[in-house]
Amino acid sequence: MELLEQYLNVIKMYLPRDQREDIIHELYENLLSEMEDKETEMGRPLNEDEQADILRRHGAPQLVAKRYAPDQPCVAFGRQLIGPESFPIYIRILWIVLGCMVIVHASLAILGRFPGIVIFINSMFWTFVSMTLITILIDLVRKKTKHYWHTPSMYYLPVPKWIPVTGFFVVTACTLWWAGVPLFPRLIFGMAAGEMELTATWHFFYWPVLLLLLINSVHRGVFLLRPQWMWLSMPIRLGIYFICLVMLYFLLDGYPYVSVSNLETAGPGITGLAHNMNQIIYAALLIGGPVYWFINIIVCGWFFIKGIQYWRWLRQNKQQSNK
């Protein structure tokens, strides 16, 4: 009953913490009884499709969870911006990210490279704002997409459609942003664009980063249209993340990353800004980069292994049906 456990695991994510175990245990027993009843009726164990049918009829995990917790907190100003299904995940990720930022700044302070309290508060504030806006956007896409329970095989976790859709748009937006940086330095430096520039480090790294982003964006677009090619997506992603990690290693040696265009005319404000930007980029590369890519490598590796199992399972099924 691996499929049933996977299904319940997804529901669990959306349930209020204090009732989670109790509801899941009860649902498990009820659904298992239903499956056993069906097995008795048919006189044989249920195959995976038949199990999936029962679960699909039971409802999409988010909707099932919502029925148990109709009054969950959400973010609303006049209209609902972040729905109760996304709210717990939003809060969890927000805490993790803000916590990581505090750790980064504390580490910099210990190393004597603390960028200053204003920058610290600013970065926390903008992280909060951007994460909230991103979640609102994701929630908007999610609401427009039909909930569904995707079970081509027990080897795949259900992936709601809004996840690859959001991934594609975010990566494509990043690609366009990075591609536009040489033409519009304001995309990086804002109002200080005329007085600051990227250092020689980027003369070497700019094109590989753009190429990786492009590959990532195209591959996400392709798998959005052809979700059945998921098994091919994972090795490609693993390759991309691995190259990113190698590049990161060399990038860390490339400090500083931005510089003042003309030291003679630049005010102390600009010099300070360049210094702070360098510190933040370095800290992000040093801590955020490895954490992000390692997590992705583990997740993609897991999906890759499951993909191989799925492929084997498909082959076995084909052989059995040929017999």
Next chain:
Amino acid sequence: MNTDRFETLRLELRRGCLSLAVLAQLRVEHYGYTLRKALSDQGLEIDENTLYPLLRRLETQGLLTSEWREENKRKKRFYRLSPEGEEIFGLLLEEWKKINQALDQIIEE
């Protein structure tokens, strides 16, 4: 469309009836799945997604009591009507009969 309007009204109509049916059926102890089957056997189809959360709501309101107990070597949560539930059920049943009677008369006119 009319179908949507009908569906909304049908759901509204069923909502109260379902609670009454569940309370009636739980004069005898059941766990979620057997309760659904018992209701279905008597012609009242109710999907799991509605029934299981409804049981919890009724329990929170004090109309049902529940107990985790072992059956066939597996622990299941059994529900039954609480003393308060029995009282409320009696009142609701009376109300239901009155409405039904009145409705019959109105329709016959």
